[in-house]
Structures are given as structure tokens and as C-alpha cells.
Amino acid sequence: MHSFGFRANALLTFSVTILALICAMASLSDNLNSPSPSAHVQVSNINRFQKSKGNDEVSMTLNVSANLQSLFTWNTKQVYCLTNSYAFVFLAAEYESPKNSLNQVSLWDAIIPSKEQAQFLIQTKNKYRFTDQGSNLRGKEYNLTLHWHVMPKTGKMFADKIVMTGFRLPEEYR
Amino acid sequence: MDWQGQKLAEQLMQILLVGFAVVAFATGYALGSFQTMLLVFASGVVITTLITVPNWPLFNQHPLNWLDPSEAEKHPKPHVANSSSKKKTNKK
Numbered sequence: 001m002h003s004f005g006f007r008a009n010a011l012l013t014f015s016v017t018i019l020a021l022i023c024a025m026a027s028l029s030d031n032l033n034s035p036s037p038s039a040h041v042q043v044s045n046i047n048r049f050q051k052s053k054g055n056d057e058v059s060m061t062l063n064v065s066a067n068l069q070s071l072f073t074w075n076t077k078q079v080y081c082l083t084n085s086y087a088f089v090f091l092a093a094e095y096e097s098p099k100n101s102l103n104q105v106s107l108w109d110a111i112i113p114s115k116e117q118a119q120f121l122i123q124t125k126n127k128y129r130f131t132d133q134g135s136n137l138r139g140k141e142y143n144l145t146l147h148w149h150v151m152p153k154t155g156k157m158f159a160d161k162i163v164m165t166g167f168r169l170p171e172e173y174r
Numbered sequence: 175m176d177w178q179g180q181k182l183a184e185q186l187m188q189i190l191l192v193g194f195a196v197v198a199f200a201t202g203y204a205l206g207s208f209q210t211m212l213l214v215f216a217s218g219v220v221i222t223t224l225i226t227v228p229n230w231p232l233f234n235q236h237p238l239n240w241l242d243p244s245e246a247e248k249h250p251k252p253h254v255a256n257s258s259s260k261k262k263t264n265k266k
Contacts, residue, residue: 002180018195074206
């Protein structure tokens with residue numbers, strides 16, 4: 001009964017059980033971290049604002065500055081962050097058949113692989129097309145939101161965001 | 175491995191593994207390195223394997239004292255007919 005193989009098997013199963021346990025504890029220890037991230041996004045230029053195939057399309061230059069270093073813990077593999085634009089198109093009589101009450105467009109995203117790279121300042125054009133379903137974007141107010149997902153090595157994934165309000169698109173096409 | 179040796183091996187295995195897990199988690203958390211935790215625990219598993227899996231002399235310090243075969247032949251059981259049943263009596 002108590003052979004070489006039996007002891008090896010017992011040791012293996014017990015050590016794997018403990019490994020799962022310490023990984024769970026590592027995941028739980030993430031809750032002790034209270035991050036204080038900061039982010040700021042500026043629209044430095046509207047490069048192009050036109051109607052293409054009946055839909056408004058905007059090309060803009062964004063200045064994204066952020067310090068997400070406090071999101072990193074010993075159990076963090078990487079942080080995925082992206083900038084969204086929310087343009088609130090309310091169902092109101094002024095608009096010709098607006099389709100949606102909430103529009104959400106991804107403009108830019110990036111993967112931050114390490115804590116050293118979590119503080120950055122970049123100038124970029126919108127990576128993904130900022131386009132409307134229709135032509136309701138002239139003079140539209142919108143928010144820019146920086147979302148991030150903290151991807152751990154083991155355990156629970158965290159997500160949060162910073163909302164920046166008070167942006168407005170120009171009244172005329174250019 | 176004798177009876178006491180088996181008990182010792184099992185207890186050693188459990189204590190060593192839990193101990194290494196505690197040390198691994200503490201160093202990993204203190205150094206802020208997940209990889210260090212895994213390496214410490216993995217080396218702990220290897221050390222525990224080397225200590226408790228092979229049949230070391232340490233686990234054979236309380237050998238069972240079997241009845242001497244000549245002694246058994248002096249007191250034959252009445253129903254003993256062949257050698258296989260003789261083995262059985264020895265095992266007891």
C-alpha cells in the first residue's frame with residue numbers, strides 16, 4: 001500500500017491543491033491595493049469632419065496622458081486601456097430619426113505590459129473610425145472615457161474608468 | 175518502510191509542503207514577484223519529494239518482528255495442509 005508510487009502520487013496531488021490555494025490567496029491580495037490612477041485626454045485638433053456615404057465621420061488628434069502605475073500589483077500581468085467616446089443622442093424632436101439613445105465608439109486602445117510603461121503621454125490620431133449612424137454629429141456634445149481592465153496572473157479581473165466631459169464637435173463640416 | 179516510517183513520511187510531506195507554501199507566499203508578496211513565489215514553491219516540492227518519497231533508512235527504524243519460522247513449525251495448526259496457508263499464518 002505505502003509504495004514509492006503511492007507516496008509520489010499523494011505528494012503531487014497535495015502540492016497541486018496547495019498551489020491552487022496560494023494562487024487564490026494571491027488573487028485575494030489584490031483587494032488590499034487601493035489604486036489612485038489619473039488620466040487626462042485632450043482633443044488637440046479635428047483633422048477631418050465629413051459626411052461619407054451618408055454617415056458623419058470624424059478624424060481627430062488626441063493627447064492622452066495617464067498615470068496608471070498604481071494599478072499594478074505583484075499579481076498583474078498587463079493592463080488594457082482604451083478611450084471611448086460617448087455621444088449622447090437623446091431621442092428628441094430636433095433630430096431626424098435618431099437611431100440610438102447611447103452611442104459608444106472606441107477611438108484608441110493599448111496594452112500596458114509593465115508598471116514602468118504605465119505612465120505615458122502620447123499624441124495619436126483616433127485608431128478606430130469615429131463615425132455616426134447617420135449625420136447627427138455636428139455640434140454634438142460628447143464625453144471621452146478612459147477605460148481599463150487589469151488582467152491578473154491568477155484570479156479576478158478588475159475594470160474601471162475615468163470619464164471626461166464637456167467636449168463638443170464643430171458646427172460645420174471641414 | 176515500516177508502520178512508524180509511513181506515518182512519519184506522511185506527516186513530513188504535509189508539514190513540509192504547507193511550510194514551503196507559507197514561505198513562498200510570504201517571499202513572493204514581500205518581493206512583489208509572482209515568479210519568485212512559484213519558484214520557491216516548486217523547489218519546495220522537489221525537496222519534499224526527495225525527503226519523503228524514497229525509502230530512506232530513517233523510515234525503517236521500527237522493523238516488525240516476525241515470528242521465527244522454526245518457532246512456527248513447532249506449533250503446527252491442526253488444519254494446515256499446504257504451504258500457501260502456512261504463508262498466511264506467517265503474515266499474521
